[in-house]
Amino acid sequence: DTEVTQTPKHLVMGMTNKKSLKCEQHMGHRAMYWYKQKAKKPPELMFVYSYEKLSINESVPSRFSPECPNSSLLNLHLHALQPEDSALYLCASSQTPGEGLYEQYFGPGTRLTVT
Amino acid sequence: KNQVEQSPQSLIILEGKNCTLQCNYTVSPFSNLRWYKQDTGRGPVSLTIMTFSENTKSNGRYTATLDADTKQSSLHITASQLSDSASYICVVSRGSNYKLTFGKGTLLTVNP
Numbered sequence: 001d002t003e004v005t006q007t008p009k010h011l012v013m014g015m016t017n018k019k020s021l022k023c024e025q026h027m028g029h030r031a032m033y034w035y036k037q038k039a040k041k042p043p044e045l046m047f048v049y050s051y052e053k054l055s056i057n058e059s060v061p062s063r064f065s066p067e068c069p070n071s072s073l074l075n076l077h078l079h080a081l082q083p084e085d086s087a088l089y090l091c092a093s094s095q096t097p098g099e100g101l102y103e104q105y106f107g108p109g110t111r112l113t114v115t
Numbered sequence: 116k117n118q119v120e121q122s123p124q125s126l127i128i129l130e131g132k133n134c135t136l137q138c139n140y141t142v143s144p145f146s147n148l149r150w151y152k153q154d155t156g157r158g159p160v161s162l163t164i165m166t167f168s169e170n171t172k173s174n175g176r177y178t179a180t181l182d183a184d185t186k187q188s189s190l191h192i193t194a195s196q197l198s199d200s201a202s203y204i205c206v207v208s209r210g211s212n213y214k215l216t217f218g219k220g221t222l223l224t225v226n227p
Contacts, residue, residue, distance in 0.1 A: 004158070033213065042204060042217030043159070056213055090158050097213045101147055101166065104215070106158030 003027075004107035006091050012113045015081060021110045023074040023091030031097035032074040033104065034066060035090040043090055049074060050097045081114045088112075117142040119218035121205050127224045132195055136221045138188040138205030146208040150179050150190050153202045153220070162190070162203075195225045 004025045013019050023032065030051050035043035048056035049068045063085075065077040074091055088109045095102040119140045128134050140148070147166045151159035163172045163179040165188070171180045176199075178191045192199055205218040 006158075031213070040219075042219055045213065045215070048213045088156065092158070098211055101164050103149075103161050103164060106151075106160070108158050109156070111156065 004091055004093055004105050006089075006107035006110050008110060009108070010111045010113075012115060013078065013081065014115055015083070017081075018077070018079045020078065021076040021089055021091075021112075023076075023107055024072055025093040025105070026072055027093065027105065028071075029093035029095055029105075030071060031094045031102075032068065033092040033094075034064075034074070034076055035092065035106075037088045037090055037109070039087075047076075048097055055097060078112075081112075083114050086112055086114045117207075117209065117216050119205050119207050119216050121203075121218040121221050123221060124219070125222040125224070127226060128195055130195060130197055130225050130227050133191065133193045134195060134223065136190045136192075136203050136205075136223070138190070138218055140186050140188070140205070140207045140216070140218075142207040142209055142216050144210055145183065145186075146210045146214075148179075148181055148188050149206040149208070149215075150177070150188075151204045151206060153204055155201070159204060192223075195223075197225050197227060199223060200225045 032049045034046040037043040047066045052068045067075040090109045091107040092104045094104045122137045150162040153159040165181045202220040204220040
């Protein structure tokens with residue numbers, strides 16, 4: 001099974017709402033990633049979790065809060081977002097975040113719209 | 116500056132034809148180069164991964180080449196199909212698997 005699943009597929013939220021994005025993989029990968037992708041732009045790395053610990057935060061605003069409850073799950077908690085945060089949020093996983101030819105497997109993404 | 120440039124930005128071809136997409140990079144240090152296919156509104160799917168020592172790698176109708184001396188890569192698609200319509204993204208790794216530099220992609224449209 002080489003699948004990364006993400007829920008929900010689409011999310012519309014107001015600027016005062018609190019919502020969460022969920023990502024799951026059952027490949028035994030120990031690195032998980034959150035990316036943000038705007039239309040016609042490449043994905044931008046937001047966070048990297050390595051062995052369930054946050055190892056990289058690419059200066060992401062605090063209104064985005066990641067969480068890794070266990071090795072298979074990755075959440076992204078959203079609060080007080082701005083309309084410019086509307087984007088496709090991609091989750092990915094790989095065997096490790098370190099050296100090596102470990103492919104990153106991407107999920108289908110969550111299309112987020114902030115109104 | 117670490118950059119990945121892709122050309123053309125977009126390409127329209129007829130079904131059954133071949134095409135070649137280009138990728139130039141200035142990423143350093145270089146670890147490996149990946150080509151991904153991304154359908155609209157979906158996550159990228161890996162096509163090939165190549166290291167410094169590999170010149171070519173195939174995955175079905177997709178063949179990627181790498182010239183590490185000139186820092187250029189190409190992705191050749193043979194006998195295109197309608198399902199090949201997607202964005203093709205060149206990604207270069209600077210070592211660790213999270214240090215990825217993405218190109219902006221080439222949007223390929225295959226028409227019947």
